[in-house]
Amino acid sequence: MNLSEFSLRRPVFAVVLNIVIVVFGLIGYKFLGVRDYPALDPPNINVRTSYPGANAEIIETQITEPLEKAINGIAGIRNITSQSSQGSSSITVEFELGTPLEEAANDVRDKVSQATRSLPTDLEAPPVVSKADASSDPVMIILLQSNMRNALEITEFANNNLVERIQTIQGISGVNIWGEKKYAMRIWFDPARLSAYNLSPRDVQNALLRENVELPAGKLAGDATDLGIRTFGKLNTEEEFNKLIVKNVNGADVILRDVGEAVLGPENEESVLKESNIPMIAMAIIPQPGTNYISIADEVQKRLTEIRADLPADIRMEISYDQTQNIRKSINEVKETLVVAFVLVVLIVYLFFRDWLIAIRPLIDIPVSLIGAFFIMYLFGYTINVLTLLAIVLATGLVVDD
Template structure:
């Protein structure tokens, strides 16, 4: 007895099986990720190194090249791409598709640790090794502007308010900030005054390293008490830096204010981000591998609306790019195509059979077949994207053809 005979002899069993197929399909659809293109993620590892104050040539010769030579000996590497800019080095290592990402990242960390002894001793921090998604392009980019706030306040609002609220969106990997200006204590040294006081740059640097520290200070014990001592050694304000003693002898005291101008300003003034002639800060939403782009975008817009209602100030938030629009458009076109195909099937069958009951019958088996496809896609690890939607549209024609043949029989 084949499945056709079994279904004809036991219609209740066939009905229950169809219901189960639909349920499995619905469950599979809820777990499917939605993105524009299929997720083909080769193992990729990034190595980032910061070297403030160094130009691109120094970064390339003293950081990028030693790291590349060390990493190049790892087996399974497909390509190594590097870029050296003022103050930073970025190396992207792509492995073969069959390599394990965790093992590849560990191999890169080992090689970077071995090469660290050949790097300059005054780099900002050891190289940072991180795993990356090959398809980690942003899905939504927005701009934050204000006509009354400065870039420092704008950057602080973007980092401490917007990023804090948006990075908790499910399936979001990171939020990149563009045009951010972090506050820093800027010391503008006057070379003429250095020569007049016979002070060198090294003297100022040594004084800052010596005085701007906070070290453990121990405890004070009493008969019934125990208190921890905290020495406030960090320089916090402009006045603290101005009053810093650089040199002292019997003739007097030379403070930093005698040699330089001290003020709070942006950490870097080499770049800025503007939109329509107004200073702005950009935020880009980076999804996790296999994430549902539609859900992320919907939750993003929901939280932005909540932030706009509760914000205090004249901050303007504008969505610049939304990559999910193409995905939404593709899904809508597929839905329209399916509706058109269903309608044509009903009309063609009715035209030949002259019976509405027979004509409506394919509207039952066609959705069941299509919905069941989502469960197979989930088991196979596929996602809802342009190519899989195209496959569903093409498969609809086969299902329609089979439905007509079954109806004729």
Template sequence: MNLSTLSIKRPVLAIVMNVTLVLFGIIGYTYLGIREFPSIDPAQVSVRTTYSGANADIIESQITEPLEKAINSIDGIRNLSSSSVQGSSSINIEFNLDKDLEEAANDVRDKVSQAIRSLPDDLDSSPVVSKSDADAQRILSMTVQSDNKNILELSDYAENVIAQRIETIPGVSSVQIWGQRRYAMRLWIDPLKLSSYGLTVSDVQDALLAQNVELPSGKLTGNNTELTVKTIGNLSTEEQFNNIIIMADNDKLVRLSDIGQASLEGENMETKMSDSGQPMVATAVIPQPGTNYLEIADAFYEEYENLKKDLPEGFKLNIVIDDTVFVRRAVTEVAETLLISVILVILVIFVFFRNWSMAMRPLIDIPVSLIATFFVMWLFGYSINVLTLLAIVLATGLVVDDGIVVTENIYKKVEEGMSPIEAAIKGSNEIFFAVISISITLAAVFLPVIFLEGFVGRLFREFGVVLGAAVLISAFVSLSLTPMLNAYLIKPGKQKQTKFYHVTEKYFLQMNKSYAESLRVFMKRKWLSFPILAGCIALIAVFYILLPKETAPYDDRSFIRLSVNAPEGSSYEYMDRLMTDITELINDSVPEKKVSLVLTSPGFGSSSVNSGRAN
């Protein structure tokens, strides 16, 4: 007793098996992330080191080169690049596609730990090793600006209010802040006054470390009470810093105010972000790997409306970047195509069967096969993207093939006078192995894609697996659910034909007659098959050479990014003027622009002041 016979004799079992497939598919779907394309980026690890006050040559020779020498011995490195600028070293390591991200990060950490002993002892901190993947890209960005607040106040609000509320959104990994200037106390020292007292900058630094500290102070214990002593030693105001005692010589005290002054300013004054010339700060949302971008976007917009209600007077919020629009549009278009393909399949079946009950049968077979595919996607850690949805669209026509073959054979035997159950058993048994062989053959065409190496192989791996899984699942559905439905839903006896059947029957008879005649003529000239085959192969080769080749078609997103690097040694003021000129040029040349974001020395990967970016 094969699967088809078992399903016909045990219809409840057949229904339970297929409902189980649907349930597993629905469960898998709820855990799938939604993104535009599969995750295909290679593992990337970065090493960043800061050494305040050191110039680029010292950074290169004492930090970057020792680290590069240690890291170069790691297996699987595809590309290694580094940047040494004033006070900062940055090394980016890109690994081969088959290298696991966690393994790559651990290898880099081990090598960096071994190389630390050869680095300067007075580094600001140990080298920071961080990993990144395809999901570590911003998908949404919101700006905050004000007509009466400075950048420090905007940065503080963005970091302590906006970023913290956005980070509570499920699926958000982190929130970057562009153009940020944190509050910091700057100590401006007059070198002439400093030398007149016989002091050095080290003396100021030692005094600051000694007097700006909060230490444990113990406790006071009495007969009935116990009190904890807290010494408030951290300085917070300009006045407190100005009163720091740098030197005490007999009755003479030298305070910071005698040799300079303390000023509450920005931690980094050499960074700026603006929109059409107006200073601002932007927050960028970084999603967690494998999350649903669309759910994050929906929650982000909801939080955006809540933030607007709670904004302090004078603040303005704007959403300037939303890459999920393209993801939503792509997914929606593919979903619409899927619906159209299902409708076309039903219409084609109706045209040939000329029976609506037979034509509507795929509405049961197709959803079971396609929904169950989501469970396979979840098992392999895939996501819902353009390529996996494209595979499901193509599978719509393939999964219905097996069902049509089974249904047609059963339907023909019912018309010959068999009972529906007998026709279902005999008809499905006749083509049982044919259906299996068809499905395995189709799956064998697509599944080998998983063995492709390189960028293209990673790109189409999900496509091949999803399509192959859908075809194999459809074989199970066609050999279990389809025979059972035909056995109990087809009416016994000769089927009543519709008016459409009688009108079109003569055309189908003529089609069969023409096919039989053309086949008879061709079989008398079998040698023609070889020239025809050779001609087809030649045409394939010609079109392959003539057609342009690219990994993916160009997609116009109405977005332009300019990365600007001024000559080495250019000041921040020069770079700021240059970016202002570029902004004016953009405004004059592209009047239809919606948003113009300009960042001067944004700090994307380095701390150089001779860089900028315009979006």
């Protein structure tokens, strides 16, 4: 006895089974991720190294080449590309398709760790190894502009008032700020004065490392109380930096103001974002893998409505990119296609059988089958995207045919 015969003999069982399929399908649909295309992580590993102050030639000979030689011995590598630029090195390792990405990343980390001993000793940080992530592209980009504030002030406002409020939305992995400008103390040297005092920028750097510190000083313990001791050695203002003692020459202190000037400004001036000569920054919203992009976008829109009520008058905020617009269009097109398919199926079946009861049956069979498919998609880790929606449309014809 097959399932069809058993269902005909026991109609109650068939009804209950259909209800169970629909319930589980709706549960699966609720937890399904929604994005534009399937999340296919390419088998690529990236190695980034920062070496401020070094030119591209030094970066290539002292960092990029030693790392490439160490990485080249890993099995399964298809291609290695590298880029050496002012102050940074980037190496992309492409593995053969089917290579486990986590194992490949661990192999690269091991080789990079072994090669670190041959790199310059004054690197600010060791090389960073990261995996390619299909979910690292932003789902939305929000622009902030002001004709009364510079990029430093806009960045500070965004970090203090906006990033945390947006990042707490469920499904968001992080908020990256593009074009951000962080406050830093910039030191400008006068080469003639440095030469006159027989000093170099390295001497000033050593003085900063020596003087601009805050060390633990222990505590004072008494019979009744214990007091912690704190030393205040950090330099904060331009005046404090300009009074920094660089060196003692013939009994006289040479301070920073004698050989240059400390000015509070942006940490990086190599790039800037502007529109119509008005400074701006961009907040890129990065989703978590497997999340519902449409739910994230809807919640961000609600949160931005609340934020706009508290925005200063000089700051303009707008959404410049929304990936979910194309996703919504695709879903709406599929809905329209399914409606047309339902109508055509009913009409065609009626024209052939001349029986409305038989013609209406596909209106029950098709939704039950499609809704039940959502639970299977959830079990196998699929998402609702352009390809799965296309499969649903094609499956409609198969259901009717069967």
